[in-house]
Amino acid sequence: MxxxxxxxxxxxxxxxxxxxxxxxxxxxxxxLRTVHLGDHLTLIFENEFLMRYQIQE
Structure with a gap:
C-alpha cells in the first residue's frame, strides 16, 4: 500500500x-471486508481505498 x-x-x-x-x-x-464474530464483536479489514474514503469524507 x-x-x-x-x-x-x-x-x-x-x-x-x-x-x-x-x-x-x-x-x-x-x-465484503466485515466479519461478525458473535453478537458483540465485528472486525472490519480496511484497505487503501476505504482509508482514502474516510479521509475525503
Whole structure:
C-alpha cells in the first residue's frame, strides 16, 4: 500500500462530483471486508481505498 498524501487525494470539487459512486463502492467493499464474530464483536479489514474514503469524507 502506498503512502496517502494530500497531493494524492481528490480536490473538494472532484470528490463532490464523484462522491455518489465512491460512496456506493465504499459501502460495498466494507460489507465484503466485515466479519461478525458473535453478537458483540465485528472486525472490519480496511484497505487503501476505504482509508482514502474516510479521509475525503
Amino acid at each position: 502506498g503512502k496517502i498524501t494530500r497531493d494524492s487525494l481528490l480536490s473538494l470539487e472532484a470528490y463532490h462530483k464523484a462522491r455518489p459512486d465512491i460512496r456506493a463502492r465504499a459501502i460495498a467493499e466494507r460489507k
